[in-house]
Amino acid sequence: VQLVESGGGLVQPGDSLRLSCTASGFTFSRSAMSWYRQAPGKERELVARITQGGVSTYYADSVKGRFTISRDNTKNTMYLQMNSLKSEDTAVYYCYAPFDYWGQGTQVTVSS
Secondary structure (H helix, E strand, C coil), X not given: CEEEEECCEEEXXXXXXXXXXXXXXXXXXXXXXXXXXXXXXXXXXXXXXXXXXXXXXXXXXXXXXXXXXXXXXXCCEEEEEECXXXXXXXXXXXXXXXXXXECCCEEEEECC
16 A cells, blocks of 8 residues: 655645645545644644545544545545645645555645
8 A cells, every 4th residue: 555645835824735645555446535634743633534435525623614625536546625724734744544554744834
């Protein structure tokens, strides 16, 4: 199993970013997928989750209305569209696949 995140970077408050997670080594279309994040000095937290077909999603309260999780099963790729970014969104963002498979993480820094 391999999960490769991309799309992180340094942005200003209010900006947008789109993260991608490209998966291989398992049947992506049959797996619910998640994004987690870990800020410095804090525990890793669930940001968003999407079901196998993409019909159902879950968001942490802190990102609801600003972030959108999606997937393209034809490309084995999951996305996280992040709008109206805030400084508290600064973290390393990880892609997660069941059971206990993690990507290497991509850094998102929101700073003026």
